[in-house]
Amino acid sequence: MSELQKRSDRIVANWIMIGVAMLIIQIILGGITRLTGSGLSITEWDVITGTLPPLNEQQWLQEFHKYQQTPQYRFLNFNFTLSDFKYIFFWEWFHRFWGRLIGIVFLIPFIIFLIQKRFRPEMVKPLLILFLLGALQGAVGWIMVASGLTGDAIYVKPTKLAMHFVLACILISYAFWFGLQLKVKKESLVSNSSLKNFTWVIIVLLFVQLVFGALIAGHKGASSAPTWPDINGSFIPAYVFKQGWIGVIENPIVVQFIHRSIAYLLVLLIVVWTIRSLKTALTPAFQKARWMPLGFVFIQVTLGIFTVLTSIRIRPAIWNVFEWMAQLHQLVAILLLLSLFGVLYFLQGKQKAKTKNTVEPTAIS
Numbered sequence: 001m002s003e004l005q006k007r008s009d010r011i012v013a014n015w016i017m018i019g020v021a022m023l024i025i026q027i028i029l030g031g032i033t034r035l036t037g038s039g040l041s042i043t044e045w046d047v048i049t050g051t052l053p054p055l056n057e058q059q060w061l062q063e064f065h066k067y068q069q070t071p072q073y074r075f076l077n078f079n080f081t082l083s084d085f086k087y088i089f090f091w092e093w094f095h096r097f098w099g100r101l102i103g104i105v106f107l108i109p110f111i112i113f114l115i116q117k118r119f120r121p122e123m124v125k126p127l128l129i130l131f132l133l134g135a136l137q138g139a140v141g142w143i144m145v146a147s148g149l150t151g152d153a154i155y156v157k158p159t160k161l162a163m164h165f166v167l168a169c170i171l172i173s174y175a176f177w178f179g180l181q182l183k184v185k186k187e188s189l190v191s192n193s194s195l196k197n198f199t200w201v202i203i204v205l206l207f208v209q210l211v212f213g214a215l216i217a218g219h220k221g222a223s224s225a226p227t228w229p230d231i232n233g234s235f236i237p238a239y240v241f242k243q244g245w246i247g248v249i250e251n252p253i254v255v256q257f258i259h260r261s262i263a264y265l266l267v268l269l270i271v272v273w274t275i276r277s278l279k280t281a282l283t284p285a286f287q288k289a290r291w292m293p294l295g296f297v298f299i300q301v302t303l304g305i306f307t308v309l310t311s312i313r314i315r316p317a318i319w320n321v322f323e324w325m326a327q328l329h330q331l332v333a334i335l336l337l338l339s340l341f342g343v344l345y346f347l348q349g350k351q352k353a354k355t356k357n358t359v360e361p362t363a364i365s
Helices: 003-035 057-068 071-075 082-115 121-146 158-183 193-219 244-250 252-278 284-289 292-313 321-346
Strands: none
Touching: 003 082, 003 158, 003 321, 057 071, 057 082, 082 121, 121 158, 158 193, 158 244, 158 321, 193 252, 193 321, 244 252, 252 292, 284 321, 292 321
16 A cells, blocks of 8 residues: 555544544533433424524524424423523534534545545445435434424433434444544454454444433433332332333333343453453454453443432433433443444454464474
8 A cells, every 4th residue: 555545544534533523522412402301492404594593582582482382392391481492492403513513524525535536445335324324313313303393292202212322323333443444554453253253242232222221311211210229129120021012112110120231231241351352362452452341331330320329319401410420321331332343343353363371383493
């Protein structure tokens, strides 16, 4: 590979990683939007004209009037003033604005790099997939919002929220993986099929965990069982296994029980994975990265416990310690996911890994 192509690869990789950072911020903004109850404050999906917020009092009153027609206002926020509305409107608007900004940051450099011929042929397909995933995420976001604007709904449907969140995780994971392909040298990779398959098992289980975490958020279910290690006095509530499939996604206690159980299993699996990785002589880069999932999973579980315990302090329209815990809990979940994809990528090499007790043959003259 020529120096010019290497330089182009570095530029494209940095661009992708900037996009990853912006996607992490977008997930943070999504969490703030949810925790402040702001998600239904904008009742229309105007990709172009919705870029600017209301610019005068008349426009603010028009937007407020639209919000007053929603079930959330009529059944929950009927005492809202225009000032209250402006607060929740800001977070939903900023969340959408940042999403548009991500689109611009991806699209404009894409066109420039295409003209400059910085893309190798094998880069085009992953980039197109990124654009499609981004567009799909925007569409699902509106489907989610629309689910809370009809009937007697005062929040978006938990299943739609879970779909929106998991798709965001898929998008950020795919972008991160593509960035690693451009940034990580082949010499840093190693082949270990057993450890690689184990990593995939953990990642799949983590995605299931993310779904149940989003369902808890959608049900506002943290406060349904604000105790730990028990769940309202029982470690396994008697009715958990009597709910049927509907209860698995609609009963907050059942959802929280499953979420906690998967969390404990993830900790166990990642501890075992780390021990197994320590028995293998891998590349220096992997030796550093392999500690990250273990660190993040312990932080994540700790934050989860504090999120549950502080849920009794939830106060309407007040950002409290619970909101901080919930926000950090979500952020570390994303970092855990990316750390797992990071170590998985290091296991994509062709050079066979050796166990630490392997003795190198010596040449005999």
